[in-house]
Amino acid sequence: MKKVFKLSLAPVLAFSMMLTGCGTNNAANGGANTNAGTATDAPAEATAAPTDAPKSDIKVGMVTDIGGVNDKSFNQSAWEALQALEKEAGIEVKYLQSKSSADYQPNLNQFVKGGFNLTWGIGFDLGDAIKLAATENPDANLAIIDSVVDAPNVQSVTFAENEGSFLVGVVAGLTTKTNKIGFIGGAESPVIKRFEVGFKAGIAAVNPKAELKITYAGAYDKPDVGKSLAATLYNDGADIIFPAAGATGNGVFNEAKSRNKAGGTKVWVIGVDKDQSIEFGDDVTLTSMIKRVDEAVKKVSQEVIDGTFKGGITTLTLKDNGVGLPETSKANVTPEILAKVEEYKQQIIAGTVTVPSE
Structure with missing residues (x-):
């Protein structure tokens, strides 16, 4: 199934918080709201993310590729999107940072086995790991940026x-x-x-x-x-x-x-x-x-909150304002x-x- 949704580039950058925190390979310490990294690594904004919405039971996890959560690129965009959604919708969000490709599978499994409602893999390199996690856990919801994973419980987001x-x-x-x-x-x-x-x-x-x-x-x-x-x-x-x-x-x-x-x-x-x-x-x-990795991550994660999440392929083009200047x-x-x-x-x-x- 292929679907395309419209994004707006009117805001130049939807989320401007600059992160300096580093994740760990421990699910309990994976997200910025759970003291990811050391006290000197993680700014106060990252260790305490107040929400403007009632507390939700929804949990969304994100596994970075080896570029890390503070890459000033697509990993950071994805994490900023989840932080914004945490504040807006009251959900719980965490990340796990991959130091090497060997971390992909165990990091994904920590979220999947931990009962997270959605687990993101950020980057093309996580394709095989997402596929295996989806196959072994058919009831889990997963999503990936920059790769297509053919599985009914995976939402694949690609860009032109x-x-x-x-x-x-x-x-x-x-x-x-x-x-x-x-x-x-x-x-x-x-x-x-x-x-x-x-x-x-x-x-x-x-x-x-x-x-x-x-x-x-x-x-x-x-x-x-x-x-x-x-x-x-x-x-x-x-x-x-x-x-x-x-x-x-x-x-x-x-x-x-x-x-x-x-x-x-x-x-x-x-x-x-x-x-x-x-x-x-x-x-x-x-x-x-x-x-617009940020908007794509928010859109798909919102589908989990709304109960409308489905596997498939979302391709974002110039026409959809998915890419641009x-x-x-x-x-x-x-x-x-x-x-x-x-x-x-x-x-x-x-x-x-x-x-x-x-």
Whole structure:
């Protein structure tokens, strides 16, 4: 079963709380409202989440991929969504942080066996673990971001990353001064490939003279690797880099900030998943390719609260406002370029422009 629901990008970022907490591999200490991490790791907001709604018996658990809950990317977006729902609906929410892929199955099982009404797996890498948990626990409700799991008790949420990446490719192609642009992926997967090929197509559509240099970090939790790869790309003349690599991409921002502070050629980073200008600033963030993971997590979790949850596939596209650019793009992107972005957006929605996905 495939269903599509409408999301709104009117709010640039629905949830602005920045987390610094780290999860543990203990269900009793898994969520921010249960002292996840140490006292110095978890801010007061994370250890005590007051609710505006009557207490509910619904419990929703979330298992991160190895990027972690504070990746400033899709894990963080998902957790912020659950925190907001906790406050609004009075439900109990917890997370478990995966230090390696070996943690996926036991983390999922802690929530499933613990009687949670919904268990989320955040990221493509959790697909096999979600499938096994769903098969072994047919009465449990599970959901996953960025992967399709064929099971009647799993809601799979995917995004048209290629369409949103095409639009930031248009921005990059029309903004670059050196005609050299970089892309840094995390681990190679169909999801990251959609980012790559959409970005490449967007650049080519408006600036066929621009050269795109593509590299992969092989990890989503290595900011030091991201910083090193960014240094190489910038040294080779790139003035814009688009990292689709989770927390690894944070290192790209760090490298760009250092270079801009030192002077010389102005360099930019294109954010991913969230409006990363909020975290890293307009001085280095050209724009961002937003995936509304936050709204998707809230929508599916609300279905559990309402008793309407069903397994199936939810695909969020440009037409559904599931991907796109934030309003803060106006800080650094000229009105002329934004008009060109809007032109391509409408063509993609109308089907007159087809963006490759692989």
